Amino acid sequence: MIRHLITAFSPNRIWAMVLRYWYLIRSSLPRMIELVYWPFMQMLIWGFMSQFLRGHDSFMAKASSTLLAAVMLWDLLYRSQIGMSVSFLEEVWSRNLAQIFISPLRPFEWLISLMITSLIRTLISAIPIFLLAALFFGFRVWDLGWPVLAFWVNLTLMAWSISLLNIGIILRAGQGAESLTWALTFMIVPISAIYYPVSTLPYWLHPLAWSLPSTHVFEGLRALMFDGVFRTDLAISALLLNVLYMVLGFVFFFWCFAAARRNGQLFRQGE
């Protein structure tokens, strides 16, 4: 089975789909601007907020930088998830899913192309924002060093797991479920320890919070910014959780894909 998957795998077909999504991104200037607009607004609001807090005492100064870093990392997760899910929705909106799946493209090749596109879209959003945060607020994300890469990888993997869940639901339930694309990630915001530590949450919510890779990442960020320590234990636990959720995400997607082939959704999407 695994050997069959490897031999059947075609980088050319993945490249074709990445090109297809790239053509789509570059075809619309407003959409290109939109990729940067919302993260820029987030960064501005929280940047000014952190400047206000920074004026009070040293704890607040650290807290304010942590807040800004957390907001920017959170946005990476959100943009990665949106980047993958919206690329899928583009196929639904343009009634193109059937065309894709009667071509030799395999579903897992398509998923990989969606992930690469998500990465491209996130980079288009993130690079200008990181540069502008350094320019406007003197916050240089690269000063945090290699741990930022570990945070990024973990948040991206988590975003892709959420997208697999999201795409699976839309394939199974139809286009009526598309609003989940923008809502799904926000469901985990209150318990991801982005703006406050897990200890702030009611005790009974702790297991749920710790079951999310994002909680490990943001607690790790807090440890790095307050204590100057990179908690490898948190990075590894986030990675292990991500591996688990990615596997579950793929299983769920293929289950929904098979169901869509049984109930005709693959042919009727977008109608």
Add this chain to the structure above:
Amino acid sequence: MKNVIAVENLFKSYGSVQAVSGITFSVPKGQTVGLLGGNGAGKTTTIAMLLGLLLPTSGRIEILGQDMSDQRWKVLPRMNFSSPYVDLPHRLTIYENLSVYARLYGIRNIRKRVEDLAETLELTDLLKRPVGKLSSGQTTRVALAKSLLNDPDLLLLDEPTASLDPETADRIRTHLADWRNRTGATILLASHNMGEVERMCDHVLMMKKGKIVDRGSPGELIEKHGRKNMEEVFLTIARQNDATEPRP
């Protein structure tokens, strides 16, 4: 391999609704076969199952000698499909769309292939135009160009000339007929246009309520039902109550 398509006792049901009820047919290599029937007769469901987009409830589909239940990926590079009800991305230009699909089908020398097809289908001047800004006739020609990119051994067409003016529709039919004569490919055509069927098809399968209720060449069916043309044959069969397939 004599038959390009071999369908055996194919069923598809959605809950209690029987969309396709035990159809059996085959399509020999090089023929154009029409799949006819009114709305809801089961034509599109049958085509979706042949393409592997829809899983049958039961039955067997063999295409180009391969069982579609487990060898679909071997066959897909050798077949293609065109329908006005399935779109191409609107914001991509014709060239971008065709080059993406050419890559998916593993075509070498993509530029030449796209330019050749564009010339044949009179799309050369439009190659840089987004698909969303084309007329319906132009969109149909682009969809046809996409379906011919890989020079398929089997081409499935679902109402290829729907919503086209008679002149454009005629050009499409002429092009398809030329292409088939040149390549020896097999075509399965679902259509409501009986003139088109008479002109293009060697053989016809009449569907009603998910079943094949009659079959034969257009000439045979016209003679058998004592009518002047396929339009009248279609109406006769559509208005028959509880029609069942005549025994061979």
